[in-house]
Amino acid sequence: MAEAPAPQSGQPRLKRALRFRDLTLFYIITGLSVRWAATAAAAGPGSLLVWIFALVGLFIPLAASVMELSSRYPQEGGLYVWTREAFGDFAGFMAAWMYWMSNLPYFPSVLYFGAGSLLFAAGARGHALAASPAFFMGFAVAWLAIITLVNIVGLDAGKWLNNICSTGSWLPIVILIVLAAVSAHRFGSATHFSAATMAPRLSVKNAIFWSTIFFAFVGCETGSFMAEEIENPRRVIPRALLAGGTVLALGYILGTVALLVAVPAGQLSGVEGFMHGVAVLCARFHVGWLMVIMAGLLALNAVGGAASFLSSTSRLPFVAGIDHYLPPVFGRIHPRFRTPWVAIAVYGLAGIIVAALGQAGTTVRGAYDVLVSMGIITVFIPFLFLFGAMARLQSRPAGPEVQRVPGKRPVALVLAGLGLLSTVATIILSVIPADEEPNKPLAVAKVLVSTAVLIGSGAVMFWIAEKKRRLLPVERGEQPTARR
Numbered sequence: 001m002a003e004a005p006a007p008q009s010g011q012p013r014l015k016r017a018l019r020f021r022d023l024t025l026f027y028i029i030t031g032l033s034v035r036w037a038a039t040a041a042a043a044g045p046g047s048l049l050v051w052i053f054a055l056v057g058l059f060i061p062l063a064a065s066v067m068e069l070s071s072r073y074p075q076e077g078g079l080y081v082w083t084r085e086a087f088g089d090f091a092g093f094m095a096a097w098m099y100w101m102s103n104l105p106y107f108p109s110v111l112y113f114g115a116g117s118l119l120f121a122a123g124a125r126g127h128a129l130a131a132s133p134a135f136f137m138g139f140a141v142a143w144l145a146i147i148t149l150v151n152i153v154g155l156d157a158g159k160w161l162n163n164i165c166s167t168g169s170w171l172p173i174v175i176l177i178v179l180a181a182v183s184a185h186r187f188g189s190a191t192h193f194s195a196a197t198m199a200p201r202l203s204v205k206n207a208i209f210w211s212t213i214f215f216a217f218v219g220c221e222t223g224s225f226m227a228e229e230i231e232n233p234r235r236v237i238p239r240a241l242l243a244g245g246t247v248l249a250l251g252y253i254l255g256t257v258a259l260l261v262a263v264p265a266g267q268l269s270g271v272e273g274f275m276h277g278v279a280v281l282c283a284r285f286h287v288g289w290l291m292v293i294m295a296g297l298l299a300l301n302a303v304g305g306a307a308s309f310l311s312s313t314s315r316l317p318f319v320a321g322i323d324h325y326l327p328p329v330f331g332r333i334h335p336r337f338r339t340p341w342v343a344i345a346v347y348g349l350a351g352i353i354v355a356a357l358g359q360a361g362t363t364v365r366g367a368y369d370v371l372v373s374m375g376i377i378t379v380f381i382p383f384l385f386l387f388g389a390m391a392r393l394q395s396r397p398a399g400p401e402v403q404r405v406p407g408k409r410p411v412a413l414v415l416a417g418l419g420l421l422s423t424v425a426t427i428i429l430s431v432i433p434a435d436e437e438p439n440k441p442l443a444v445a446k447v448l449v450s451t452a453v454l455i456g457s458g459a460v461m462f463w464i465a466e467k468k469r470r471l472l473p474v475e476r477g478e479q480p481t482a483r484r
Contacts, residue, residue: 016228037251051249079224093462098458181284183262313347325461
């Protein structure tokens with residue numbers, strides 16, 4: 001399929017600003033969030049095997065599917081295009097709609113983590129703000145506004161925000177691993193590692209943990225949303241996936257081990273666990289000044305996670321606007337910055353609204369868990385389409401320029417099936433609220449009702465847009481024609 005034309009007559013094309021280095025760092029910042037290492041460590045040594053299950057069950061099938069599908073269809077929109085080609089316009093729109101919406105609760109949840117990390121550097125004043133919804137909400141809203149403006153200015157500026165913030169992903173884990181290794185050598189490990197302690201705990205209590213560990217490997221699909229802004233995407237995407245995927249897999253596993261070496265699992269939590277482990281090690285070696293640096297790096301990690309997903313996912317409503325499934329204004333490109341500025345601006349504003357509403361009727365910890373659960377369900381529904389498209393499109397011929405998975409069709413079908421199984425299990429497990437949630441029925445209701453509303457609103461929007469689209473040729477005096 002040829003490259004998509006400019007969205008509207010007379011408008012400039014998108015700029016191909018992303019190279020191998022940029023895309024590799026992009027995959028690191030979207031995939032490696034240090035908060036998940038703390039979440040895993042809080043569950044004990046058994047989480048190490050869960051990381052392996054998630055790596056094999058989700059990340060490898062997902063990365064392989066992204067590699068092949070982005071090579072088959074290297075167009076802007078990625079997931080939207082793949083699903084549309086496999087299952088039609090309605091499925092393509094719904095996959096994009098749910099993924100687009102899934103990141104709205106993700107933005108405040110990851111920024112809450114960054115805000116909580118910064119409090120460790122603020123001393124007693126920071127502890128006083130730890131239970132303040134206004135502080136967490138203000139931090140999230142302010143950064144979402146900055147991220148939105150930077151990305152409107154251009155991908156050249158946006159990619160450097162991502163590149164700089166990527167140091168907040170890998171550098172804190174490297175520092176933690178070094179400190180933990182020295183601590184283990186001098187003082188021994190705070191956690192006993194054995195076959196018995198490393199056996200995963202299979203219980204309802206740990207359901208949300210299992211689902212969040214699988215959720216941690218989400219992100220490698222996002223680079224393809226900007227395929228027409230990547231130089232030579234068929235060549236660059238697979239190489240960047242391999243490099244970035246290696247870093248995040250090692251980072252999660254070794255980071256979890258380092259935290260368990262430093263601190264017993266019972267003293268860790270998802271929002272503050274990483275910084276607590278660092279604080280213990282810094283006190284042990286009398287390097288309290290390092291806390292300020294680590295807090296800043298973790299804040300960069302959170303900001304980079306929000307920035308990378310906002311910049312990439314905003315391309316979905318942009319492409320939907322070009323196809324007239326959203327108002328055509330979404331398909332506009334800024335004449336100077338060559339960015340889909342309307343789609344970015346609307347998406348950033350929506351994220352700000354969700355950040356403000358996410359605190360309603362719950363604690364900071366409760367809001368964090370509800371936002372994570374909402375993000376898991378809504379982002380994994382599009383993965384049902386993604387893995388389904390991987391399987392279905394195997395029946396279509398692929399040219400010599402297409403990079404297939406090793407083993408081609410048989411291996412592709414196995415990987416797609418494994419990815420589908422992991423996706424369904426993760427969706428089911430993510431509905432179960434954490435033990436710390438004081439109002440479990442309210443938490444479950446928020447997740448299920450909000451998900452149902454998102455699905456229903458997307459379906460209604462599609463049918464309204466489809467009706468208007470069919471009228472366009474008639475209004476122009478043309479005969480209605482089928483799309484593609």
